[in-house]
Amino acid sequence: MANVLIIDDDQGMCGMMVELVKNMGHKAVYSTTLNQGLEKAIRGDFDVVFLDVLMPDGNGLEALATIREVKSAPEVIIITGAGTSDGAEIAIKNGAWDYLQKPLSPKKIMLPLSRVFQYRDSLKKKPRPPVALKLPGIVGSSSSIRERYDLLAQAANSNANVLISGETGTGKELFAKAIHLNSNCAQKKMVVVDCAALPESLIESSLFGHEKGAFTGADRSRDGLIKMADGGTLFLDEIGELGSLLQKTFLRVLQERKFRPVGGEDEIYSNFRLIAATNKNLETMAEQGTFRKDLLYRLQSVVLELPPLRDRREDIKEITVHHVTKICDRYGTETKGFSTDFFQVLQEYDWHGNVRELTNALESAISAAFYEPILFPKHLPMNIRVKMARASVNDSSVGMMSENLLDTNRLKRTVVPPYRDFRDSILEGPERKYFKDLMALTRGNVSEACRISGLGRTWLYKVLKKYNIEKNNISLDDSHA
């Protein structure tokens, strides 16, 4: 027997629903105000709450999330006299079971109600054992990445085709591997096909295999990548790069899991699980006619969109610590510590190459600081420091000239590197070019170079040494390369 709560200011309606639920063999109570209803929901042990939207003391939709979070986690069915599609969307996105528009016939109420009962019964009968998700090499605990872990688990539990999208370096391949590892075909292979790297002339035979004698050099028959994925996972990376002919062929392979090897007469079968990845917007490509819509629909039974790193900056520290430990292990050195401003720069930077750019930056910081125990911003690659230095100059000059000076939060976020670092990062490129040009113009004649530049010999030699410019071995072409 289930417990139902009805929250509606229409007493007649409440009476009718209580009667109906009791006739179905369950218990029901009601409240005619939102506050009273909320109180009952919190104290009671309800399986289902019927919730009206326009109540004298508030809007039911605003109470939806609270009701969903009470201990018994009841399913909420919204009932409203003033239904709108926006309201319905908000309700469903906030976890409502259904959204019903009044007037309500008994049938209209009973149908969703019996489905809820069925659903809650099934949960009681088969409590799902909490399965620990394996996330090899994946770190991050921001709410947005945790949502992706849920989707990952969902994808791994089903056999549906999965499309992983996201900017470059967001971890698409890593997530694909994790789906495979958590799925029931984990014992079998995951075959990776990089659609961007398939050599044009060998595409078909690489994918579909070939029979002996199918073309010059085919001295024996060979399985293609699709057959190799039989029983396991086929990962089509960069699927946006697939040409139109192959898109068509693939559609058929996905529909039937059957294909014909090059030079073969019979079709062969491969029962693979498909994961595809792309950093392109396939919807737009489909609109523009460069990607088949029917193929796109097939691919995206489950869609996993990975967020860019700049949208989940909370994860930067965790990812950094993880990779620095890994890299130091690989180098066989003690793991490094971090200066506070090191993290500050990492937090501020926009990481358009996402986690890959971050890991590359860490790799280069560690080799720059090889014998030093602490990582400082000066160890980071020059391009990152230059960008940050430039940004900090713009910020603080605007800040000084305006009331933004009072915006302490913004100023706290502003990165001010040590002056020498800043000056070097701004000057080094142009300065090196100046001296290269100077030496090229004077064909290595130091006296002439001193005359033109107005510098003394000692100074000039010092700079040439700093930039490793050989005075006799330089041409103008060289300097502009």
Ligand SMILES: Nc1ncnc2c1ncn2[C@@H]1O[C@H](COP(=O)(O)OP(=O)(O)OP(=O)(O)O)[C@@H](O)[C@H]1O
């Ligand atoms: N959540 C994460 N935690 C730790 N490392 C990560 C995470 N996401 C990505 N990485 C690391 O970032 C790098 C890039 O990941 P991956 O190759 O999976 O990205 P991608 O989205 O496939 O990139 P591309 O579009 O360029 O192919 C790898 O070194 C991977 O280990």
Ligand SMILES: [Mg+2]
């Ligand atoms: Mg990739």
